[in-house]
Amino acid sequence: MSNGESISRKISGRKNLNFDILEEIFRYVIEPVHKLDEFDNPGYKHLFDCILVNREWCSAGVIQLWKQPFNKNHSKHRFNIIDVYLSCMNNEQLQILKDFGLVFPNLIHRRRQHPAFDYPSLIRQLEYKEMLFTVWEWCRQTQSTALQTSTPAAIALVRALLELFAASGAKLTSVKMVLPDRMDQINYDIIGKYTKILAEPQIRDLTNPTGNLFLSGNYANFDQVFVTLSETFTKVRNLDLSRVFLYTSERDCKNKLVENFCSLISSQTHLVSFTLSTCGDHQSKFMSALRSQASSLRRVTFVLLNFENSPPFDGLAACTKLEKIECIRCFNITERAVAPLLSAKFSHLREVKVIVFGSNHGVCPEFRNWAENINEQAKSQ
Structure with a gap:
């Protein structure tokens, strides 16, 4: 407790x-x-x-x-959130921020109130992008013109908040990292710096227990981000990759990105649930990486994926302890791709859900018949 x-x-x-x-x-x-x-x-x-x-x-x-202070629905209270956390910091922590030029106009009033709760210890779910936006907006509203766009000062505040959470004994259960679909190179560099903070030793106790990881956005040019994520989040039980894109014109760079993204999957010690939704043409590589989670994976969900020219689903077929497979509005699921699934022995599989747009859209009948047989057997047991 x-x-x-x-x-x-x-x-x-x-x-x-x-x-x-x-x-x-x-x-x-x-x-x-x-x-x-x-x-x-x-x-x-x-x-x-x-x-x-x-x-x-x-x-x-x-x-x-x-427990989820940086949720979008807290947008009207963003300034108060930062001010409350600042009032929980000791003089040494505040001095580090002052050395970056930050000032705290509401701090004296807050400290007189003596916080009734240990607010930093209550955080459980972190929406990282929303946290960054909250810090940037707080700086814009409270700091001088020179500091409103100061990346070092904002990074120092983000680091101080994460260290405060860790020092209070908070343990994250969920991290959500959503990146814009497209950003210029400067923003890539800035986001990369913020992401590296998550892997710093003094924050590991906060991030290491994370069991739910949600990633979305364009991760091109984020080669080191994947390395950071793989090192930081190794105990994820539920991994959700939704609208993850790797837009880059350089083929070698893209292959490296896909390889590093797959390393995030293979670095997990006990992945139970995997969701892949609306990705580019690299989903087959992600599926192959699931082989590393064969001993623990129980549920997979695929949404709006195009499996055209996809190789056989060997990695998925290796996960013989699966209990549920969902294919929601996916395209071009061929007999060649699903052949390993049809011949695998899934002794725990109880449901295979196949939802299409009103027509098959290239979902082969062999896969649909196999799904119906699995569901019928589960009902009869």
Whole structure:
């Protein structure tokens, strides 16, 4: 139990069971009903109302609000988030930031209030891009003109926040890293510098436990980023690659990028779930890398992938402990590609879901028949 949760339970003055029930209820309040609702979720507004009811509700609600502080739905409170974390830093940590020229206009007022919770220890889910945008916006609003665009100062603040989380004993369960589809070379260099922070030794205790990793965007020119991710996140259980692109005109560079991306998959020690959605022409390489997770992989989901000219799915067929396979609106799934699956022995496979656009769209009948047979056998057991 973290310090923040311990303080919360003491404030509540009730049995843990009641407190745990409140936490669970509030978790459902802020979770979007549908995935499309996650960017316009009124649940956070409702939760702000809940924490005003009494101390017990406040304690349980605060844990939910601060476990994912850089969520898009917190956009109206971004400045307060940074100011609250600054008020939790000691003088030595603040001095490091001051040496970069940063000033803290709201810090004296915040420190007089004495934070009621150990807010840094409560973070569990990190949306890294949103954290960077929050820091940049905070600098734009609070700093002098010279520091508003100062990359070293912003990097120092990001590093200080991550170190604060780690020092408080926080353990991340989920990291989401979304990059723009296209950026100029300067932005590539800047994002690369921010990403390397995640691999620094003093932050490893925070990032190492991460079990859920979501990546999206254009990762071209991010050769070293993959190395960083492979070294930092090795205990991922659920890996989601959605709209991952490697736009580059240099073939050798692209091959190296794909190789390094595959190393992120093979570096995992116990991958259970893998999702691949709307990628370029390199998804077959990602699938081949799944062979390294044959002993642990249980679920795979493919969404909007074009398997034209794809080699046989040997890597996927090696994962004989699979329990569920989903192919949602994928194209050109040929008999040659799925032949290894049809001949493999999946003793734990209970569901194969194949969803198309209303017609087969090149999904071979052999694969569809195999899926129907698997599902029928599972129902009869």
